Amino acid sequence: MQEAVESLRQEYGRDAVILHTIQKRRWLWGRLGPKRYEVLGAIDPTFKSPQTNTKPHALEHAASSEGGLNHDASRLDPSMSEAVQSLYGRLVRRDIPKDVTQGLLKDVLTRLPKQDWNDEAKIWTRLCSLVAERVATVDPWEFSGDQRIVVLIGPTGVGKTTTIAKIAANFSLIGDKNVGLITVDTYRIAAVEQLKTYAEIIGIPVQVAYSPRELKDCIERMADRDLILIDTAGRSHNNYLQIGELKNYLEGIEAEIHLVISATTKSRDVDEIIKAFGQVSIDRVIITKLDETATYGVVLQTCERTKAPLSFVTTGQGVPEDIEVATNDKIAQLILGDA
Numbered sequence: 001m002q003e004a005v006e007s008l009r010q011e012y013g014r015d016a017v018i019l020h021t022i023q024k025r026r027w028l029w030g031r032l033g034p035k036r037y038e039v040l041g042a043i044d045p046t047f048k049s050p051q052t053n054t055k056p057h058a059l060e061h062a063a064s065s066e067g068g069l070n071h072d073a074s075r076l077d078p079s080m081s082e083a084v085q086s087l088y089g090r091l092v093r094r095d096i097p098k099d100v101t102q103g104l105l106k107d108v109l110t111r112l113p114k115q116d117w118n119d120e121a122k123i124w125t126r127l128c129s130l131v132a133e134r135v136a137t138v139d140p141w142e143f144s145g146d147q148r149i150v151v152l153i154g155p156t157g158v159g160k161t162t163t164i165a166k167i168a169a170n171f172s173l174i175g176d177k178n179v180g181l182i183t184v185d186t187y188r189i190a191a192v193e194q195l196k197t198y199a200e201i202i203g204i205p206v207q208v209a210y211s212p213r214e215l216k217d218c219i220e221r222m223a224d225r226d227l228i229l230i231d232t233a234g235r236s237h238n239n240y241l242q243i244g245e246l247k248n249y250l251e252g253i254e255a256e257i258h259l260v261i262s263a264t265t266k267s268r269d270v271d272e273i274i275k276a277f278g279q280v281s282i283d284r285v286i287i288t289k290l291d292e293t294a295t296y297g298v299v300l301q302t303c304e305r306t307k308a309p310l311s312f313v314t315t316g317q318g319v320p321e322d323i324e325v326a327t328n329d330k331i332a333q334l335i336l337g338d339a
């Protein structure tokens with residue numbers, strides 16, 4: 001990866017901004033294929049090289065004030081040092097919401113000795129570890145005898161069904177687990193057909209539940225499965241009634257609920273979606289379509305707002321290969337970009 005970044009820098013100069021770096025590790029296939037690295041860069045004319053801060057007192061004041069920086073989360077206190085101003089601009093340009101950015105900088109400053117508050121490089125290093133800490137990730141499931149039931153919920157078109165197919169294929173074909181699929185997305189014939197087609201290709205059973213009662217029956221019939229993946233209909237976050245209905249389906253079922261959000265979602269919509277789906281308790285987060293954007297603030301925003309760990313990220317339309325287990329260092333690097 002470093003080699004790839006270096007060669008981009010050599011070609012386009014030190015100010016080339018790294019927008020996207022990804023190690024194309026084939027999850028569970030990792031042992032089979034060579035690793036590939038992808039680095040997407042740009043030259044940002046507004047980027048300023050790090051400068052030395054000349055106002056430590058302003059920093060001291062700001063770090064100890066509420067919100068760390070400013071009561072108004074949409075503006076940065078103009079008395080902040082140039083180092084902090086510059087970092088703030090950098091994070092906001094990476095689509096990290098302003099209030100999250102302010103919170104991060106505040107936390108970093110309170111953890112750093114005062115003599116380092118002017119040092120952009122040091123703040124940056126701390127920022128990287130803080131973001132890695134904040135983006136909690138989890139390994140995929142251990143199968144020690146207990147059956148796992150996993151439900152994917154989220155808005156329409158984010159990639160729930162495709163992600164289910166990816167997870168199912170990886171666990172079934174490569175992980176050698178007994179996987180079963182259930183769909184409660186019966187609003188469109190095409191949605192049921194889509195899942196059935198995947199199930200057929202993978203060679204695993206699929207059942208369709210038309211009511212909460214039927215869902216429980218389907219689960220009972222799949223008692224021999226190590227992993228049951230449940231697909232749901234996309235719900236508009238503006239339709240609380242639909243989300244209430246989803247909640248009825250999930251009541252009384254011991255399942256792990258994964259909220260699926262696309263990395264291309266607008267920041268404001270992310271908050272609305274989380275608020276609406278918050279009616280259902282969210283255990284894990286899956287971020288899809290990392291390949292369709294160059295900034296990943298949505299990942300941090302979703303983790304911060306839901307307080308749920310990230311399980312998988314998806315990186316393309318390919319089934320089963322375009323899915324990865326999220327690891328926090330890698331995700332933090334993706335969110336923040338290169339120093």
Ligand SMILES: Nc1nc2c(ncn2[C@@H]2O[C@H](COP(=O)(O)OP(=O)(O)O)[C@@H](O)[C@H]2O)c(=O)[nH]1
Binds near residue numbers: 162163289290314317
């Ligand atoms: N680029 C890209 N497209 C994806 C990804 N995951 C799913 N899609 C595409 O998004 C569209 C909607 O996917 P689908 O699984 O039907 O979404 P659902 O409505 O949430 O079930 C399809 O065209 C998928 O191929 C991804 O990680 N990257």
Ligand SMILES: [Mg+2]
Binds near residue numbers: 185232233
């Ligand atoms: Mg679907």
